[in-house]
Amino acid sequence: MMRVIRQRPVATAIALLSLAVLLVLPITLGRFGNYMLAMWATMTIAAMGLNLTLGYAGQISLAQGAFVGIGAYISAIMTTNGWPLGAALVVAIVVCFAIGWLLGYPALRVQHHYLAFVTLSFSTLAYLVFRNEEWLTKGTYGIYSIPRPTILGYSLKHHLDFYYFALMWLVVISLLMWWLVRSPWGRAFTALRENPLRAQSLGVDTRLYTLMAFAIGSTMGGVAGVLYAPLVEFIDPNPFALALSFNLLLMVIVGGSGYFLGPFLGALIAVLLPEWLRDYTSDFYLVAYALLVMILLIFSPTGILGLVDRLATSRRARRASEARAAETPRIKAKEGA
């Protein structure tokens, strides 16, 4: 930890500053603002998981919304039956890891758009189960009055308190993720994305890492779901339809897939921008959002951070070439003398 701070002082300063803003800002906001920020933290966790699968390991998945749904239903069913949220979290992690692992198997056989359709099918099947298995999920009636957790006798029923709870989870998971992508595991995931054949020939067990990328990414979707249920306090199958998977995918892409901060930014835009646009464009906010996403993709398919990265690189290159240009006449002058 200390090494990180020493090596990257600017990044550490920005991280601490952002955290300070995230801690102070909600106090100035109303109930709805706190609720939306908690939603942002939850969706960021899910998008971070998808970023691991898609951005780092290069496996497209249209099933992340289904895992949020699985996590949310486990959380809702267990806590309404008197279990603590922590128990639901453990069950959700185990279940989502196992299902995510199984969903990785098709990725061993097919790639790209075929994989997109397999995961899309899984997402639709999960939705059908949420809707039809009424004995378990109460179907379209939904599950009401999901309790907010109580920690050491302190209830999180206020939106502000729950936001801090969600933020704590976001910070914990971000640190785990930071460690993961910098570990040999993270390097192996990237190798898988860049050139699977070469990774295999260098001795990376591509089979294991493909399955792991799916399993870990899906587990993070499940964890987000566990937080989602007590946040909204009522769930039915509709929020977990295919649209959520598409939205999570767009969050990762818009933010910048394969960038650590991509999901934070993508979720910020996908969750908060429509609410902000709503003030200006009334009903048209989704139309405006979709249009902005298309324009962004045309100019920068690697998302906002990709654009920033490209601008920074070209500026660095320009500065370097200016420096070289400044060097040249002096050398000539020396030669002339």
Place this chain on the structure above:
Amino acid sequence: MSSFATLVIAGLATGAIYALIAIGFALLWQASQTINFAQGEFVMLPAFFALVAMGLGLPYWAAALITFVLAAVLLGAMFKRLLVDPMLKHGVIPLAMATMALAIFLKESVKDLYSAEAYPFPSLVPPVNVNVLGTNVSLQHIAIIVVALVTLVALTWLLDHTTTGRQMQATAQNPTVARILGIPVERMIMLTFLINAVLVVIASLLVTPIYLAKFSSGETLGLAAFVAAIIGGFNQLRGAIVGGFLLGVIDNLAAAYVSTQYRAAVPLFILIAVILFRPEGLFGRKEERTV
């Protein structure tokens, strides 16, 4: 027995529509590596063009004509120029993502600009049943099958027996060699987009009288078209046609004999099985790609 025959005919009618949508989907993939996630919305939208035109007092045929023109411009030419061309160089997946955003854009635009309600839509033939060999058959289903078959035959003829069609096939198979041989590759790709626009309008005019015009109706249709194209084989038109019909029949039989709740799951299981065991599709060729 007669109810089984009725189900199969209803299935063939649904399948004929799936086949039209799936072919367009496969054509776009072949001509320019476009996985159009908005294909379902492309079928939903023309019905609303026609509704607006008829709302202005135009007769059905005139509204249909205007719909064809609007679709060719918006869903054919503009889709290619404004979205596909700039995105194509970034690769298959970013382009697919852009079409996902386009799907949201079209769906929400219809919802906000027109309405979120479902609207009835005039059909080509009166909704009566006729007796064919002792089986009650809906005249509408027969009309759908006939129109779709005529369209499919015409398209196949165009592709196999005209110079333009052969040039289009050459473009799809190997654009570089096609360009060397003097085929106007760009124009052929544009033509493919226009054909897709025509196909989705025909599908829209056929399907909307049955399912009503609604902003969200593209979701199920688009998914069905993907499934049909993959079951049949992405790189073969014949595959997409057979896949479409097969899916329509399976869909209707599953609704009657499996359960209405899990009707939608049956095609998805078939899709997963096909992708896992025969990814090139039941009728497709293996796609060979360099690493």
